Amino acid sequence: MSTQITFADLALAEPLLRAITEAGYTQPTPIQAQAIPQVLKGGDLLAAAQTGTGKTAGFTLPILHLLLQRPIAQQRPGRPRVLILTPTRELTAQVEESVQTYGKHTPIRSMVMFGGVNINPQITALKKPLDILVATPGRLLDHLGQRTIDLSGVEILVLDEADRMLDMGFIRDIRKVLAALPKQRQNLLFSATFSDEIRTLARGVLNNPGEVSVTPRNTASERVHQTVHMVEQIHKRDLISHIIRESGWHQVLVFTRTKHGANRLAEKLVKDGLSAAAIHGNKSQAARTRALEGFKQGKVAVLVATDIAARGLDIDQLPQVVNFELPNVPEDYVHRIGRTGRAGATGSAVSLVDPSEIKLLRAIENLIKKPIERLPVTGWTPAPRSAAQIAEDAADAQREAGRSGRGALGNGRPSGART
Template sequence: MSFDSLGLSADILRAVAEQGYREPTPIQRQAIPVVLSGRDLLASAQTGTGKTAGFTLPLLQKLSTQAASGRGRRPVRALILTPTRELAAQIGENVRDYSKYLELRSLVVFGGVSINPQMMKLRGGVDILVATPGRLLDLEHQNAVDLSQIEVLVLDEADRMLDMGFIHDIRRVLAKLPAKRQNLLFSATFSDDIKTLAEKLLHNPEQVEVARRNTASEQVSQLVHFVDKKRKRELLSQLIGEGNWQQVLVFTRTKHGANHLAEQLNKDGITAAAIHGNKSQGARTRALADFKTGAIRVLVATDIAARGLDIEELPHVVNYELPNVAEDYVHRIGRTGRAAATGAALSLVCVDEHKLLRDIERLLKREIPRMAVPGYEPDPSIKAEPIQNGRGQQQQPRGRGRGQGGAPSSARPQGDKRAPQPRRQGQPAQGDRPARPSRRPAAKKTGTA
């Protein structure tokens, strides 16, 4: 099947061809006709399989053939909600690429940057708005955006939004949308929480699932190396150097750990930068751009980047520390082996992380192959210690209680602190979580989103 057979316009097909795409992926083949038909959709696919084009292409088709009436200010007709800045920027780039021959305007809004330019662009009229929940509500509170004429709502990476505690913000957004609209919910997994959200949001939806729940791509080779915690950085530097790895995405559990590892790698002569929620948007953008161009060899990231990074033919992902939540392992290694490419994922596992590894292998329903580098055998006399989170506290027991935001408390990475925390008026938000603005006149900058 080719894109020509999916009912897309010549202008969209021309833009798709210029991006080098010839045949739609399975999720695109199944999702595009459903979206064009006007039905609600609940879709799940492995990360890196083309979910974004699965909703952006038919969305552009619908909006371009059903133009808004009038010559005045354009109403926002399509809203795409995403959990992180990086993912919002990636989707916005795709929308611009695919709509380059259409008379449609799009805008990406997220926190960490001045809100005023975003308000100015909204005044000029926007057809498609890509937003993180916090910044969208900031703009709505200041009457900078009108959501009353939304025709299509897309929740992308909805499971990550629930994990990050955005459920209350999502509910606030939904309350401001017209009752009659098309709803598209895209997720890497069909968790129980996602199914609950879908039951409330979607009306008689078509369901598309092109991969088993929480499965890793078969195009990614996975390996585990057991090594003492204090020797991980030394082993990583040796593997990068001896293997001549030129582009490596490394995951840590905490922001402090990401900063420290990047500093140590630079001291080893390996160019590296860290990317996480406490970095300014400018620093995050520069680090990602340098990584894509090869100016730096290693990008050290927390799980905030596990969904939003789209790097063509990324060859190596390293779990310097295993995630506290097994599902995040799948999302991390999904940064490589995207589309038709292959990739390699290596996990450096110390004695503290044996239980986390068992959880991951139970999720994958198989044992990950082991490897060993001579000289880095773990010391059997070292005993396991409780895993520390970003504030130097022990990891909480992984119970089934429910935390803020409606997501299981065990489902949030302890180190990245993305769940909303009680805070005083004006206190900065943590990670990618926005502070709720007051009704007073806006300052030039608001919290991150």
């Protein structure tokens, strides 16, 4: 569909088309070609699109157009016309970047709002007129509680990565936010998959929605070459260090199951002479932004991340993803490897699998409907373990066992915790 259509065909306002051209785009992606006309009509929309499909511009562009078409003479401070809810800080930043990029030739004003940083600068910013607010649910509720924001003027609501918001226990927060919104509004819900839970949420939020889907449910990208190395957990850090150094990879995203595991792996890689950084929920926003920028610019070769921290990372042409541990939820594997092989490029996903993870591997293979090739590691033999290392591994195993009861994602985050 998108091969014939250009952005000019979508009847977007001239300032938006100018910004699109300056950003180097001429043709919309499939999700943009389907979603933009639907949003411009003013109706509700349920859209299935994974990260990397161009979905963010699929809603920011038509929203900017609608705001330009319906100017308000006197906009009151702290009273946004559009509310975009996202699950993580990184995703709020990504959406805001899209709004800034495409809205740069317009007078439209936007801001981001998330936890983990001082609330006072946000309160100050809300004293000025505002068109678009991009927020995580927890911090938005803090502002509602302090009456520093007025949601009575919201014309358009976007729930972005709604499946992840449900996974992270945000459903109660979302319901509280919905209760503060006007009944008459346009609603857009974006999700990587149309699970039963998403359908239930959609029925409660959307009114007679249009529906678009550009990714077959839960299918891993055919452009990603997937392999597995069977290796005991205690040898994984040595093996991944060996693989990265031998392969000469210059940009690799590594997923761990826990924050502690991310820290330990990054420390090990740095000790072995690689430029590495970890990002997870315990890191300050400044540290996460710094690590991500370093990774995008090529100063950091290895970014080690937990699933939640990596959600919303938008990295063009990422060639390599490594699963240091398999996720407990098979769909998360699809999200992880979908970070590579984007925009027609090929990518590679390597998983290090301990014998205790075989059940998880089988669940993933059932989901993607194909076996993943097992490959032996050439030129590497496990180094003997010192008594200190054995003791440290035992302590790690105990720590892991203590975390395992805290939710399906196994990342030590209590249900309903705020981002």
